[in-house]
Amino acid sequence: MGALVLQFSMGLVYVWGALTPYVRAHDHWSPLLIGAVWAGSPVGYSIGMVVAGRLADRLPPRRICWAGLAFMGFGLAVALTLPSGLTFPVFYTGIGLGMGGGIGMAGSVAAATQAFPRRVGTVGGAVTASYALAALVQVPVASSLAPALGWVGALRVLGAVLVLLAAAALAWMPALPVPHRPADAPLPEAPLRMFLRPLILTGFLVEVCTGPVGSDAFVNIVTYARGIGIPQLLATSGLLAASAGNAVGRLFGGAAADRFGVDRVLAVVLGANLVAALLLWQLSAPLLLVAAAAAGIGFGGAAGVLSRLAAQAAPEAPNSAFGLLFPGYSIGSLIGPLVGAVIGIAPAGWLAMGGFPAAGLLVLAYRASKQKGHRPQAAPLVHGPKA
Secondary structure: OHHHHHHHHHHHHHHHHHHHHHHHHHHOOOHHHHHHHHHHHHHHHHHHHHHHHHHOOOOOHHHHHHHHHHHHHHHHHHHHHOOOOOHHHHHHHHHHHHHHHHHHHHHHHHHHHHHOOOOHHHHHHHHHHHHHHHHHHHHHHHHHHHHHHHHHHHHHHHHHHHHHHHHHHHHHOOOOOOOOOOOOOOOOOOHHHHHOOHHHHHHHHHHHHHHHHHHHHHHHHHHHHHHOOOOHHHHHHHHHHHHHHHHHHHHHHHHHHHHHOHHHHHHHHHHHHHHHHHHHHOOOHHHHHHHHHHHHHHHHHHHHOHHHHHHHHOOOOHHHHHHHHHHHHHHHHHHHHHHHHHHOOOHHHHHHHOHHHHHHHHHHHHHHHHHOOOOOOOOOOOOOOOO
């Protein structure tokens, strides 16, 4: 439970998409700067995940969770005390919700998978789903507070409450030991050598391709919908639909990966991204919620499968593999709003964004061809002496 509450608190990053209209209207930040604030989170997340994923195979998970919360509190304190176009991408998302989020996610997934080793995908998906579910609560709260307190004031209230909530949950969280490692188990490979394993490298590339459509939608779907004449209430509902799809994709993506295999789930995730891009290209009011939900499912499902993907690729060091795979997802999340800012919030931009999931399907097909005929066989049965 402590890991779930910590992830819920760090889901504050999704509130940025709901507050961008206020930032544009009152502080006149450029689209590129607004996209850079969102992009700071994937950059910091990648750094935090690589380091903390390696440490999670060597340290107790609760200690790593506390470190993530410390980064979150420090980053939010600096950015919300001195809000500017510099402190927000560097401290708010880069250090606070980026590095803090990555470290906290590594600790949370390590704790969950240690507690439920036979359901790695399911519990990993549940942890990342808690991160995504935060938007369904926090976005309406932030939208209600912003008119009275301003967008910075709304973030100050939410940030303070969430840091305290996470601290209380971690204080209550049971202390788990260092992950068990058999005495005769080989040491984990060096990070670069592990990264070059075919299952990790191709998984990383597929994850890169799953992020752009959904992350661009989270930042720009409200502004895009308003620009083509969709009413404010329905436009904001589009963000909530994306948030719901994100949570559902994470939760069921992990469980489905346990049951059906990672590659099949990734194919569905990439398909959802492609459908979302095509619907957003031809967006109308009746299609908004469907397009947003598809973008959210495609964005969230890719995160939900990561724990199972890591365990499959490196069963002797799954946390280290998780730390190497998650930056692929983070890079895709980084690319989305930046490419969207360069292309512009226009229908053609969404069509271009559909090239990413299309490329991901090609990588997935290549990955399947390399695995064909090389699947590990079950160990032969060893029979005891006959009675």
